Amino acid sequence: MTNEFDYVVVGSGSAGAAVAARLSEDPSRKVLLLDAGPDFPVIEDTPAEILNGSAMSLALHDWNYRAEINDGRKIRFPRGKITGGSSAVGATIALRGTPNNFEEWVAAGNPAWAWDNVLPFYQKLEDDLDYGDDAVHGAGGPIPIRRWQSDELTPVGQAFLESSLKAGYAEVADHNNPTATGVGPIPSNRRDPAVRFSSAMGYLPAARQRENFTVRAGVQVNRVLFDGNKAIGVELSTGNGSTEAVHARHVILSAGSINSPAILLRSGIGPAADLGWLGTDVRVDLPGVGDNLIDHPRTGVFMVPKPGTFRQTDPFLQTILRTTAEGSSEFNDMQYYMVNHFDLALFPELQMLANAPVIFGVMAVHQKPQSRGRMKLTTLDPSVDPNIKLNLLDTEQDIQILVDAIRNCWKLVNQDGIASLGQSFIVLSDELMEEEEMLRYYVKLSLDSAYHPVGTARMGPASDESAVVDERLRVHGTENLYIADASVMPEIVNCNTNLTSTMIGERLAAWLRES
Incomplete structure (x- = not known):
């Protein structure tokens, strides 16, 4: 294998950009950030529809997924395929979860996610242009927030x-x-009334200046590579049917609530029956992978x-x-x-x-909502879209x-x-x-979706057979493999999921930098 890194982060969306950039602040840690979509390092090269905060961008930088919403009816299910992920194409709604949301997370066996513990990480990501740095808000963070x-x-x-x-x-x-x-x-992630400000725009410019930080765009991750149950890297599709192995001491999946569980399944981690049907060996039997899909x-x-x-x-x-x-x-x-x-x-x-x-x-x-859905794979081929059933x-x-x-x-x-x-x-x-x-x-x-899927790799203790990661976002039954994105939410928050996903990325980066 080639290209040794300390951390490889898969997906540069709301959480991935945050965790990768924060890890790279330590010059002793070599970080690789991967994304399947294109990368636009400077504003001048960024497409107008990505910068336009007056409308969502649902076509040109999208995974083009469809989801069954109810009674067999299928809908478009946009997910951003670009550095910045869905934060680069969405509605720029920068709302936080409420304290009662995190009481639910604690009740599900995750005491580290109590409101008093997560509030500092919401504040850390914010540059609140209206309220500044006080007991509730943050100032000087990577993501500007303003109100109309x-x-x-x-x-x-x-x-x-x-x-x-x-x-x-x-x-x-x-x-x-x-x-x-x-x-x-509405609190909005933008500095002015016109321009959408994504997680990539907030976190990556400073990180790009560091010698220990690398971005690779236009590459899709097929699976996680293992030595026993220790994650040691990822396999990439680089085009023309070729693959490449990238070696890392730690692997962090931040590919979102559809693609992170899909990568786990292709890696032999998930419900044993599903993995057997797909024709792959079972590395870790985790029934919760792809299950518990919640959307607004x-x-x-x-x-x-x-x-x-x-x-x-x-x-x-x-x-x-x-x-x-x-x-x-x-x-x-x-x-x-x-x-x-x-x-x-x-x-x-x-x-x-x-x-x-x-x-x-x-x-x-x-x-x-009480309703729960599920995402499944129909094949191990990463070019084939997953089966997404919202079941609203x-x-x-x-x-x-x-x-x-x-x-x-x-x-x-x-x-x-x-x-x-x-x-x-x-x-x-x-x-x-x-x-x-x-x-x-x-x-x-x-009926339509608000495009806020969560929960498909939910956090919880090992005693909870539906849990996929523990409260420190480590994938059960593995070593050095983590997930940081909306898929780990055990319950959905009472708001758009963008800001909470970024907070999750901040939280994991802080834990990893302690080690």
Whole structure:
């Protein structure tokens, strides 16, 4: 084998960029960061759609996965294929998990992840441009966070804020305060109103200047290499059917909730029955690999905008209402977003339904669903996409919560200043809103993913047969193999997963630097 490193980090997304960069701060540690997508080291060479914070980039730098969402229906399932991962293509929502989320992680056998333990790592990653360095926020970190100012809100964003206040919700200036609940501007990973700021932009520039740090882009990891149960490197696909072995003392998988478990399975780590069916030897029988897939389901009430009521350069998300769902006791387990505009070019079935290229409206995202899915491999060939089954709306409670959320969306959309900007509702009407069964059908018809998969390599003690890593993110039954990304979350957080994934990367890097 060639190319000896102390650490090889697989995937440069929200967590991977953080863990690799932090490890390289110690000049005695030689770090290699791998990514299957392209790398753009400087802003001047970065594609415009990656820098454009006004819309998600879902096509040009994507794995092109599809996922079964419910009852056999398949949807696009975007995952960023680029240095920065999904943080380079996503909605720039920089929300933290809430203290009760980490109480769940502790209850699952992971006491090191109590809120007081994770807060310093949220602060370490932040450069909060509004609140600076205080007891709650961080300053000087790699990821800038700003909130939309009142004079930056679009008319429909301002109307949503006002309609939520009229409906009795509290006004929130800072959604990253752990006690905040109500409506207010979205914390966003950007330094200015226009440019998306990814984890690669935040963490890698300084690391690239270090002699002990290397980035290799455009290479896909097939599997982890072992000596017994000790990880000693990875096998890469480098194109034209050729492979290459890279040697490292430690291997860190940060390829995300789909690709990290896929690499484990191709390495002989996972449910014995699945590995036997795939035709590979069982190195470690871990039933939880690929299981416990959790995602945030979303739906909403949408309209076709009147001509001239928005600009394509307007940010598509600026305001959010966080609250407790109807019939729930969970803190902030429901989010409502004002979608200022959303281009349907990549969603032809929705464009046909709307009979328009662009929609706007209020979107509801359930933060604590009961439903669980799974990802599996159909072959050991890394060029073949995995089978992703989200299994959303698998419980009656999950369905009912979104039905009630649609009613709330309808009330918010019909406030002054929002509905007047639209020329027609999509599917829904006053009459349909009175029909319970039609609303249930509408929820299933309009259902989509928020693209926040977690849990497919969940953390927990060795006594938990569904756990894949321990609380220090070491893969059970192996040596020198770690996972740092959203796949290790035992339960999903009540927010977009980007910032928590980065915090996980910071946390693992700190542990490794202690050794």
